[in-house]
Amino acid sequence: MTEIPEHLLKRSKSAKAKKAAAAGAEEASTEDTSKIPRALLERSRAAKAKAGGGDAGGGAPSGGGAAPVPAGPSGGGVATLAPPVALGPDGHTQRLLTVVKSGSIQDIKSKPVDKVHTWPHLLAAEFTAALFIMAFTLIFSIFINAPLLTLADANNTPNPAKAPWYFLGLQELLTMFDPMIAGVTLPGVVLVVLGMAPFVDKNPSNKPEDRKFMISLMTVHLMFWAVLTLIGSFFRGPGFNFTYPWDTGLTGIFHL
Amino acid sequence: MANTIQKRKPTITEKIGESTGSMVQKTQESQIWNSIFRPGSIFRKGYTDSPRNRSYVIMNSVLYHLHPVKVKRHAVKVSYTLCLGGLSFFLFILLTVTGIFLMFFYRPTAAAAWSDIAALKTSVTFGLLVRNMHRWAAHLMVLSVFLHMARVFYHGAYKAPREFNWIIGIVLLTLTLLLSFTGYLLPWDQLSYWAVTVGTNMMGFSPVFGDSVRFVLLGGKQIGAETLLRWYVLHVLMLPFVIVIFMAIHFWRVRKDGGISGPL
Structure with a gap:
């Protein structure tokens, strides 16, 4: 079965409750709560009895809302009804032959989607996020200054010379492979493979349990870069040789 | 009475x-x-x-009409997106505003650049604070764009019909890195000079056109006064111009592809 959106369920629930309450009230005091004066009702009943030749007795049930409701879905899309009890205006019997359910003839292409107004539901969340990130950046900037070392000097190479942190994974690769591979081929391949992901991954599901392979692959990939970046940041001392951060200090963090 | x-x-x-x-x-x-x-x-x-x-x-606001009037209920759950794409965009706006402020006090010449940055601390009201914000927001943006990409991947949100927007996203990630990297050189201190030297040396290793790309970007065989001017123009004008175009396509495609991807 299709999933029924939450708001539609809620609406039908409240409508049902209302109907039940109304029916209860009607049963409790049919005549008293009716807006039609008792005298008029009496008169119409008498007139109907006359017109029907007296055979209809008390006349047709006055409550129009009491018409029989079609039975529940029978799967086939066509629900047949037992001969109805209601009588028409002239005492003729009316028969409801079939009820054709909408789904059996019409092809409904778009399912109803549970939606909310962007304002305030989404915008409020976005404003909050924007304020949060503003506040965070502001407070962080009040307490921690951006680094500014001495004037650039082409003749004075610092040891170690490091790239910005997001390239440190690449710089780390350079220590292991030929620069052609580490500096160009590998990052290029990574970007191209990432770009091809939607065309290679034909699995239509987006549920984590259906895509264990892709998720593990991505996790290994991300961890690979994260580890390289961390090593490049904290475990590389003078000459880009391996050191431990507790030997050389967390110098990397002051050079962002 | x-x-x-x-x-x-x-x-x-x-x-x-x-x-x-x-x-x-x-x-x-x-x-x-x-x-x-x-x-x-x-x-x-x-x-x-x-x-x-x-x-x-939503309809009558030039800013908000990026959004549809109604969105899927699950789309407003912060736990689904962590607002990472939105945060990247806010940080970009913050960087634009602080960057414009900094441009008033900065000359991209080898003789003046470093002292202009140093002067922000001593002779510009809020100069140091705005520079700090620009710096940290830039690092945060790189981080949030990375995390945004990871989030999108883990939700399988790159699948049809969002394949093209995923590629636009990869372009945006690259542009973000380039923006950050070009800005890195501008203070013209030992840190920026050598970080960019290391970074561009990697670029020179690319086959066939590597050296010529490097030459064009640096304006010479090694980093010098010309590099500073080129990277300044790239940083404040060209790359923002390009990234804004790609961002516009990115946001537009989010809507055209049916809003953010469905619940898991």
């Missing part, structure tokens, strides 16, 4: 309140006011919180 209830004279504050009330009402009724604030604005007379006005808020 009937006049036992005495009419109290209105106090000054009440009088002021009354006249401001009528003034506000008159202003809100004026043509000028109504031409500025479109229907759905909370500043309009008789604003009520109705579905109609909620729709107008």
Whole structure:
């Protein structure tokens, strides 16, 4: 079965409750709560009895809302009804032959989607996020200054010379492979493979349990870069040789 | 007998309140006011919180109409997106604003650059604070764009019909890195100079055109005064221009591809 959106369920629930309450009230005091004066009702009943030749007795049930409701879905899309009890205006019997359910003839292409107004539901969340990130950046900037070392000097190479942190994974690769591979081929391949992901991954599901392979692959990939970046940041001392951060200090963090 | 209830004279504050009330009402009724604030604005007379006005808020605002009037209920769950794409965009705006401020005090020449940055601390009101914000927001943006990409991947949100937007996203990630990297050189201190030297040396290893790309970017065989000017123009004009175009396509495609991807 299709999933029924939450708001539609809620609406039908409240409508049902209302109907039940109304029916209860009607049963409790049919005549008293009716807006039609008792005298008029009496008169119409008498007139109907006359017109029907007296055979209809008390006349047709006055409550129009009491018409029989079609039975529940029978799967086939066509629900047949037992001969109805209601009588028409002239005492003729009316028969409801079939009820054709909408789904059996019409092809409904778009399912109803549970939606909310962007304002305030989404915008409020976005404003909050924007304020949060503003506040965070502001407070962080009040307490921690951006680094500014001495004037650039082409003749004075610092040891170690490091790239910005997001390239440190690449710089780390350079220590292991030929620069052609580490500096160009590998990052290029990574970007191209990432770009091809939607065309290679034909699995239509987006549920984590259906895509264990892709998720593990991505996790290994991300961890690979994260580890390289961390090593490049904290475990590389003078000459880009391996050191431990507790030997050389967390110098990397002051050079962002 | 009937006049036992005495009419109290209105106090000054009440009088002021009354006249401001009528003034506000008159202003809100004026043509000028109504031409500025479109229907759905909370500043309009008789604003009520109705579905109609909620729709107008989005439709009648140049900023908000990036959004559809209604979004899927699960899309507003912060736990789904962590607002990472939005945060990247906010950080970009923050970087633009602080960057424009910094441009007033910076000359991209080898002789002046470093001292201009140093002078931010000593002779520009809020200079150091704005520079700090620019720096940290830039690092944060790189981080949030990375995390955004990871989030999108883990939700399988790159799948049809969002394949193209995923590729646009990869372009945006690359552009973000380039923006950050070009900005890295501008303080012209030992840190930026050598970080960029290391970074561009990697670039030179690319086959066939590597050396020529490096030469064009650096304006010479190694980093010098020309590099500073080139990277400045790239950083403040060209790359922002390009990234804004790609961002526009990115956001537009989010809507065209049916909003953010469905619940898991």
